[in-house]
Amino acid sequence: MxxxxxxxxxxxxxxxxxxxxxxxxxxxxxxxxxxxxxxxxxxxxxxxxxxxxxxxxxxxxxxxxxxxxxxxxxxxxxxxxLAYMPQGLPGGVALTVLETLVGALRAVPTNLAPDGASAASHAIAVLRQLGIEHLALRYLDRLSGGQRQLVGLAQALARExxxxxxxxxxxxxxxxxxxxxxxxxxxxxxxxxxxxxxxxxxxxxxxxxxxxxxxxxxxxxxxxxTPEETLTPDLLARVYEVEARVERCSLGHLLVLADAPIKGAA
The missing domain is CATH 3.40.50.300 (P-loop containing nucleotide triphosphate hydrolases)
Structure with a gap:
């Protein structure tokens, strides 16, 4: 449902x-x-x-x-x-990026990947969506931290x-x-x-x-x-222990400007 x-x-x-x-x-x-x-x-x-x-x-x-x-x-x-993406993928994994995605898809059978070929095809589509299809045949333990983060996101999204x-x-x-x-x-x-x-x-x-x-x-x-309701100078003082302003940039996005730590805070 x-x-x-x-x-x-x-x-x-x-x-x-x-x-x-x-x-x-x-x-x-x-x-x-x-x-x-x-x-x-x-x-x-x-x-x-x-x-x-x-x-x-x-x-x-x-x-x-x-x-x-x-x-x-x-x-x-x-x-x-439910899909969960941790802060970092485990190290020492001697599998290619494609193999890790196919393994994730096949571990919990769904209509997305009834067989190995369809799992591989779907995995490539997800990597392409993230713009990292060029990493498909690279080994996970040889990727940079940022690349591994993107692969982790691909694994989370792959099972829809x-x-x-x-x-x-x-x-x-x-x-x-x-x-x-x-x-x-x-x-x-x-x-x-x-x-x-x-x-x-x-x-x-x-x-x-x-x-x-x-x-x-x-x-x-x-x-x-909402972000507008939540991000206030009072909240930033109580939770982050900083004197701060909340302003909007020329595009209308909220910006948090921390001016100084609150004296006496830990």
Whole structure:
């Protein structure tokens, strides 16, 4: 069932005895929208994303896609609905880019890739969409950090999920690729009606490309709304501990200008 909202209720995520997220609730994330999780280092952004993806064993609460309980599903079943892109692909993988994409497609059988030939054809199409088809026969462990980031995005998009979770997809990219990747992510979310959630450090990128911003600090939500509603000098002072201004450039994009750290803050 395409087009279902994603709802998170009373979420608790812990690593061993260390609780990172406790009792977190998110109003439904609508299909065809991109939500950015923002906040300072150690705010719990990546942990929240991994909790939603069901990748942390000590996750409790409810993550529902429409009427389906994602956390109650087996990993292969959940993978049919949800794709997660980590901050970086694992090292030491002696496979070509094409082989990794075909493997990802074949690991969870779908109508997209009923056989090896169709999987390869679909994988090439995704690489071409990202402008990295020239990397198809390159070995993953010989790529630059930015190239590996783009391959990770290709793996996430290849299965055409209903929910797309991206953890800092622009962290290793230059300016050109940051803009092109976020443009592609937004266009894909809109065109396919996906629920998109992305962790970003760059507030300008988050404000420009997302429909909704969720600002986190210490594992708790500090603000949730449109970029205009969320990015305020007060929020930046409370969450980032900086004196800052929020202005618009000549093209109308929101810009955050940090003037100084707040004295006495850690």
């Amino acid at each position: 395409k087009g279902a909202p994603l709802a998170v209720s009373d979420l608790r995520v812990a690593y061993g005895r260390r609780v990172i997220v406790e009792g977190l609730n998110l109003a439904p994330l609508q299909p065809g929208t991109l939500t950015a999780l923002v906040g300072p280092n150690a705010a719990g952004k990546s942990t929240l994303l991994r909790g939603i993806a069901g990748l942390v064993p000590r996750t409790r609460g409810t993550v529902r896609l429409g009427d389906r309980d994602l956390l109650g599903m087996s990993i292969p079943e959940r993978a049919r609905h 999920p209903e929910v797309l979770l991206l953890d800092e997809p622009t962290s290793a990219l230059d300016l050109r690729h940051q803009v092109s990747v976020m443009t592609l992510v937004r266009e894909t979310v809109l065109r396919a009606g996906l629920v998109g959630v992305v962790v970003l450090h760059d507030l300008a990128l988050a404000a420009r490309f997302s429909d909704r911003l969720v600002a986190l600090s210490a594992g708790a939500i500090q603000a949730d709304g």
